[in-house]
Amino acid sequence: MVSAVIFLPLLAAVLLLFMAKEEEELARRFALGVALVTFVISLGLLVNFDSSKADFQFVERVPWIADFGIHYYVGVDGISLFLVLLTTFLVPIVLLASWDVHSRVKEYLFFFLMLETGMLGALVALDLFLFYVFWEVMLIPMYFLIGVWGGARRIYAAIKFLLYTMVGSLLMLVAILYLAYLHNAQYGAVTFDLLQLYNLKIPEQTQLWLFAAFALSFAIKVPLFPFHTWLPDAHVEAPTGGSVILAGVLLKMGTYGFLRFALPLFPDAAHAAVPTIMALSVIGIIYGALVAMVQPDLKKLVAYSSVSHLGFVMLGMFAFNMQGIAGSVYQMLNHGISTGALFLLVGVVYERRHTRLISDYGGLWKQMPVYASVFLVTMLSSIGLPGLNGFVGEFLIMLGAFKANVWAGAFAVSGVVLGAVYMLWMYQRVIFGELKHEENKKLTDLSPREIAIFTPLLALMLLMGLYPQPFLTRMEKSIEATLARVERKTAVVQVEPVEPPPVQVVAER
Amino acid sequence: MIKLPPVNWLSLLPAIIPAFTGILVLCWDLGMKNEERHRLAWLGILGLAITAVVSFCLLGRNEPAFNGSYTLDSYAMFFNLIFCLAGILTFLMSIQYLHTSDIHAGEYYALILFAIVGMVVMAAATDLVNIFLGLETMSIAVYVLAGIWRQRLQSNEAALKYFLLGAFASGFLLYGIALLYGATGSIQLGKIAMHVNEHGASTILLIGVAMLIVGFGFKVAAAPFHVWTPDVYEGAPTTITAFMAVGVKAAAFAAFARVFLHTLGGIHGQWEGILWVLAVLTMTVGNITALVQNNVKRMLAYSSIAHAGYLLVAMVAGKELGGAALMYYLVAYGLMNLGAFGVIIAVGRRGEPNEEFADFAGLGFRYPLLALAMTVFMLSLTGIPPLVGFVGKFYIFSAAVKAGYLWLAVIGVLNSVISAYYYIRVIVSMYMHEGDKVPEKLSARPALAVAILIAAVGTIWLGVFPSASMALSRLSFLALG
Numbered sequence: 001m002v003s004a005v006i007f008l009p010l011l012a013a014v015l016l017l018f019m020a021k022e023e024e025e026l027a028r029r030f031a032l033g034v035a036l037v038t039f040v041i042s043l044g045l046l047v048n049f050d051s052s053k054a055d056f057q058f059v060e061r062v063p064w065i066a067d068f069g070i071h072y073y074v075g076v077d078g079i080s081l082f083l084v085l086l087t088t089f090l091v092p093i094v095l096l097a098s099w100d101v102h103s104r105v106k107e108y109l110f111f112f113l114m115l116e117t118g119m120l121g122a123l124v125a126l127d128l129f130l131f132y133v134f135w136e137v138m139l140i141p142m143y144f145l146i147g148v149w150g151g152a153r154r155i156y157a158a159i160k161f162l163l164y165t166m167v168g169s170l171l172m173l174v175a176i177l178y179l180a181y182l183h184n185a186q187y188g189a190v191t192f193d194l195l196q197l198y199n200l201k202i203p204e205q206t207q208l209w210l211f212a213a214f215a216l217s218f219a220i221k222v223p224l225f226p227f228h229t230w231l232p233d234a235h236v237e238a239p240t241g242g243s244v245i246l247a248g249v250l251l252k253m254g255t256y257g258f259l260r261f262a263l264p265l266f267p268d269a270a271h272a273a274v275p276t277i278m279a280l281s282v283i284g285i286i287y288g289a290l291v292a293m294v295q296p297d298l299k300k301l302v303a304y305s306s307v308s309h310l311g312f313v314m315l316g317m318f319a320f321n322m323q324g325i326a327g328s329v330y331q332m333l334n335h336g337i338s339t340g341a342l343f344l345l346v347g348v349v350y351e352r353r354h355t356r357l358i359s360d361y362g363g364l365w366k367q368m369p370v371y372a373s374v375f376l377v378t379m380l381s382s383i384g385l386p387g388l389n390g391f392v393g394e395f396l397i398m399l400g401a402f403k404a405n406v407w408a409g410a411f412a413v414s415g416v417v418l419g420a421v422y423m424l425w426m427y428q429r430v431i432f433g434e435l436k437h438e439e440n441k442k443l444t445d446l447s448p449r450e451i452a453i454f455t456p457l458l459a460l461m462l463l464m465g466l467y468p469q470p471f472l473t474r475m476e477k478s479i480e481a482t483l484a485r486v487e488r489k490t491a492v493v494q495v496e497p498v499e500p501p502p503v504q505v506v507a508e509r
Numbered sequence: 510m511i512k513l514p515p516v517n518w519l520s521l522l523p524a525i526i527p528a529f530t531g532i533l534v535l536c537w538d539l540g541m542k543n544e545e546r547h548r549l550a551w552l553g554i555l556g557l558a559i560t561a562v563v564s565f566c567l568l569g570r571n572e573p574a575f576n577g578s579y580t581l582d583s584y585a586m587f588f589n590l591i592f593c594l595a596g597i598l599t600f601l602m603s604i605q606y607l608h609t610s611d612i613h614a615g616e617y618y619a620l621i622l623f624a625i626v627g628m629v630v631m632a633a634a635t636d637l638v639n640i641f642l643g644l645e646t647m648s649i650a651v652y653v654l655a656g657i658w659r660q661r662l663q664s665n666e667a668a669l670k671y672f673l674l675g676a677f678a679s680g681f682l683l684y685g686i687a688l689l690y691g692a693t694g695s696i697q698l699g700k701i702a703m704h705v706n707e708h709g710a711s712t713i714l715l716i717g718v719a720m721l722i723v724g725f726g727f728k729v730a731a732a733p734f735h736v737w738t739p740d741v742y743e744g745a746p747t748t749i750t751a752f753m754a755v756g757v758k759a760a761a762f763a764a765f766a767r768v769f770l771h772t773l774g775g776i777h778g779q780w781e782g783i784l785w786v787l788a789v790l791t792m793t794v795g796n797i798t799a800l801v802q803n804n805v806k807r808m809l810a811y812s813s814i815a816h817a818g819y820l821l822v823a824m825v826a827g828k829e830l831g832g833a834a835l836m837y838y839l840v841a842y843g844l845m846n847l848g849a850f851g852v853i854i855a856v857g858r859r860g861e862p863n864e865e866f867a868d869f870a871g872l873g874f875r876y877p878l879l880a881l882a883m884t885v886f887m888l889s890l891t892g893i894p895p896l897v898g899f900v901g902k903f904y905i906f907s908a909a910v911k912a913g914y915l916w917l918a919v920i921g922v923l924n925s926v927i928s929a930y931y932y933i934r935v936i937v938s939m940y941m942h943e944g945d946k947v948p949e950k951l952s953a954r955p956a957l958a959v960a961i962l963i964a965a966v967g968t969i970w971l972g973v974f975p976s977a978s979m980a981l982s983r984l985s986f987l988a989l990g
Contacts, residue, residue, distance in 0.1 A: 065979065067976065067983060129903075133894040136899075143933075144940065148941055154941070155937055158937075159930070159933065163930065166929055167926050170925055170926060171919065171923075173903070173906070174915070174918050174919055177903075177910040177911075178910055178915065180907070181910055181911045184911075
């Protein structure tokens, strides 16, 4: 079933190539239909998921490259399950939102479906080689989406995005190879099987290097301060759909990578990196918020808010406790939904007015009451108002962060306050006040298609805000297992030295 | 009557068939009109196809000849397949290309076949003089081919440059051979290997080895012996450039790897340092100079230097994995590079070579299939999965990591990032700029279309399902014993 979810979009993408160029409407419907079917199949994963198990479920394992012990090996656990669903949920929404893309429609859809396959594959791959393949496959369609359908500086942004990501990922490739041969040295067989590689005993010094290689790749993707500079460019230049997927899913690949690969594979190094990563996360939270505050450009504001929000995700994860990681995973989903919705909202007015400057708007509530309400809810969800999804995630992260490190928690809280400031201020300038600009008097409110786009997003914000339990229960076992891997291995290496166990070290700092 | 010594004709078959085909081509050419010459290409393709089939069928055998100075083993056979692939694709691309560039010379096809004879000899030679013989047979044919576009000044310049520098390189190689003979008392690789394993390396031997590195380094276009490459590649007819970049390089590496990984494998520690430096230099120089090119053909010339650097990484890594990776990468490189040159030819018109980056502008949406093929080749050359170029690099870097050359692997992947920039530039031109160049219709050039198609399908297929070809390259390398 997992393979069907991964490869259905790719199959559809290939079929699209054979469609006539003029059949734009048909191509759109076909792509949307396929994306919806993919979503429905992935719901099957949710229904059949057994939340009492920590193991990977729906596992498929087929030999692929015999000489290197590489398998096509995929499976889903409580962490990847929801990210898969987030992906399959966002893609149809984005395709629906892209109805007003009129140039080179067929190719646009082709790249989106290919991108979906890449993202899903990377989320469910349990073989490091396979993961790497999907990780790179993800890159190319996004590059094209920015470079062909983007704004004025699209080529610059696309190449920057590509090169940044490639530097990170290629170094990770070397680290992956090293791991495979380390396994060969310790167990007598080359393997890229993640679950077997978890058992490696790696000297701490080596761990640090390998962790650095993985972490660089993921930190660029997250993006963690100071590796974030590609993000504003990519976001601003990308077409609306591209921005939504970039913020909604691609950035999560970085945080997911930390949780799935970097932490459990190199627990000692991860513990050693806690102060650094926490500091960078907190800097990212505050810096992102401050920079977002002064942006004159709506899209850039949302882009920098991503830097700030992802800082929270990283902070919660590196708290290394149940609440922190659960909050971190929950926040990944929240950010995907809320920020995705924010980009869509920016796209709605951009489509009508062709400007993203905050100063060009103001007083929109008179012209577009429905838009204003949708914007309000989304904005509040992004701030983390209780009752909406953002609150649950941020609360858990704060809880975890304070448990791990009071100072980090304290600084991060200021980020929440700043978050409220830039969002509310932006909302005030765009929606409230008088309608100053003549052009804005002609603005029309949300069309039925646009309402159809935002309804499921708003519903999820409410559901995840009011009733988080079903989500958290399904994640729990897998997070426990991950946490155990991060802690257990440390205990093994800690046999001889007399230092205090790292768990306490974290607490003291 | 003089009695002939017994000759193992079977082992000579892969060399005899293309040689015979070449002679046939020359004879048939005598009474031919210009418009009919394309038939010669089909004859050549037939000959090469037979050679390939014969080589494939003989895989797994070990047929020595001439008292052990020539051995048709799986290693040689594997390379024969690469040469035949390069030859066949070159022929397919040549049919229309010769017509539009007004090269009406039947000997063009014959010379390619004779060059392939030289390559086959190089890959199967198990003594140093035979290697030299093969090398010269190949080189002389290619010198002429580089200059066969007589009306074009650059083509003449290319031939002359290649010839002069090539003659020097041959001198170095021959000197190295002489020193090796002096140090070990034999020119047979097996005996040299025995001597080296028993007595280690003397100073004279090491000087000889250094000379060999210069000689081979020139032929594979490794820095700092690469300076001829861009001018020759740019000046030669594009089909010949493709043939040189793939065929000549593969042949040179065939002999290079046989001598170094097998014969001199015992003193790996003595030469790996030099090759390490050469590999880093070659990758870096190739990639950085490729960055600033505005001509796609010239860019590919520099990039081919960079690829020689990756191949040298495999040489440094050595052992079973490095050797197999080298062979696999040559197949990968052959497919994607020939494909890329094929697209360049396809974009050109009579009197308009259309080789600048700007000439590719806007092709993406006006000629979707051609641009898609080029995209596949460029991404594969960059090393993006799941294409064959990625698998090749993965193979090479895993060999390097396994053998403990971690830094070499890191330098290698960073070089891949540099290369991404200029390969992607082609894609940027095709899809993100507007242009109005109108290439000749591909439907009017079916042979070229077939060549591009074969390369594209191969690039994707071997990337997604690399298992079988990987096993083949590993087994073929192991056949060296």
